[in-house]
Amino acid sequence: MLRFGRRILHAFLVLVAVSLLSFLLLAIAPGNYFDEMRLNPQISSKTVETLKIKYGMDRRWPVRYVKWMHSVAKGEFGYSFAYNCPVGSLLWGRARNTLLLAGLATLLAWMVALPWGVLEALHKGEWMDRAGTLLTALLLAIPDVLLGLFLLLAAARSGLLPAGGMTSTNAGAVTTFAQTRDLAIHLILPVVGLALGLIPILVRHVRSAMVQVLEASYIQAARSFGIGKFRILYRHVFPVAVNPLLSLLGLSLGTLLSMSLLMEVIMSWPGLGPLLLEALFARDLYVVMAGVMLSSAFLLAGNLIADALLYWSDPRIRAV
């Protein structure tokens, strides 16, 4: 347990370092939101100066960093210049949409990849394995951008699914059931796109983890004792093969916030991706920063969860 406390502390320190690093980067950056504003002839330079003072942008960066830390503690994550409101309130709604999308995609990907990888490993070298490997290689070679575009094309051509967005414009005040249905229909495309990108990676890991255990000598011994195929699989293979997969699960939980950014932009899903991109173009730096911080916090949390799961599942680790 002490070890675990240290891990948490370590993760927290890394997070602080990340924030310091990104803050420094933003501090030495040439140009900011107000420089772009100054180019606008309709805004007087006096207004710009007052705004700058109001947001504390005239102070040196250590002062700003401390102020920013305060607002993080309050859950505000700084102030967005472009939206004129605390970043936190902007972020939560968007993060919820992103989590919904990425969570479903991750779930789907694992549900497909687990049986697929196990089947490939059990039939290693046979036609099923080869065909599967070929398919994963092909899927792996198609970048996410392209997957998204293909799906959009398919949706546009067939007209069965809406091409992008999260809700239909005319789906205003109808029943909750109709709303849910509308949301579900809009979810299909981005979820499938994300899952297709994730599946080949997962399948490869599942397969290699399984193959490694299946070739171990204690499995052969179990087989020679005449233990049934399924019992070997459930009692002897899975508990060992699950270890690398738990780390992978932690990682895929950690990337929940960041994996779908690109797909969101392509499918115009109102998640963190489009928000960050807009903020980037507007040089609304606190929004970008909050996005980065939130994603890395998730990643670190994912690693911690993986550690905890490993600790729980593997007695060998507990013994250390």
Add this chain to the structure above:
Amino acid sequence: MRIKWNAKNRALVFVLLAVHLPVVFPGFFSPNDYATQNRNLPFAPPTKLHLVDEAGHFHFRPFVYELNETGSGERGTTYQESRIARFPVHFFVHSAAEDSSNSGTPRLHFFGVEQPGLVYLMGTDGFGRDVFSRMLFGGRISLAAGVLATCLALSLAIVLGVISGFYGHWVDTIVMRGVDIFLALPWLCLLFAVRAVLPLHIRTTETFLLFVGIIGIVGWARPARLIRGLVLTAKERNFVLASRAFGASDFHILRRHILPQVTGTLLTLAALLIPQFLLAEVTLSFLGLGVGEPLPSLGNLLAELQKYSVLTSYWWMYCPAMALVLLFLAYQWTAKALQDEITEVTW
């Protein structure tokens, strides 16, 4: 590490050459310039190569007809071939060069058609620019970004990984903390953050170099950790210990004993990282943060597909994307071949 010259590896080398040569020498392999616009032919479909002419005569040398606009409707401009004059295809021709790339001097092309004929193997984009040529030139830029960023990331990774693995102690601690920080940042977010720092409107060459810098600096952490691990085991091997006992200097041990043990993994890493970094360039350019017009890159060629009309009506605009997939497959294959080679040597 010695690579066997068997049929499989020969095929691999052939594929790699076939994929890379046209992209590395786009000026030679593309029939047109990448920036020349032909406003009469927006979104023209790929030029058809014929062998049999209107009168039914067979020609050994393929030829093309001139395209004429027949009207523009809802689905864009429609074209028809005017079958009056034939323009045969020739190999190794000199262009009558309004090449923007080399100011007016005629340039040797791998193939082309007789003047004033035009050949667009993959059609044209909205400005009447040759998609095939743009794909090759864009491929060069994207590939260069991938390769240079990989070189940068790997050199950083080698220096830091080897130092941290070889010398250990506090150096190791510092470097590994750095790795932790960089691994805690999702790469797209990090790219966004670093990109946010840079001015939006800068010249294209500067963007390109900045890009390579950003991607390279962001990508050093994972390979560095891998290399450190390898060095840790490598320096405990008996022959390394023996060499140390004979009084070899650190530099000698690193050069003669440690680095050779890492080379195979380095090559595999390179084959894995190049497509990954190439994809980073594609992603940023796709989002409009990278290489800008009129310079093509695989990313901003893909970005045109974001327009609904292009996505649904002009299938030839997908060709650059297919090239990207081919490139990725080639690199995947290379990485796998190298990986097999290493495991055979080590185990």
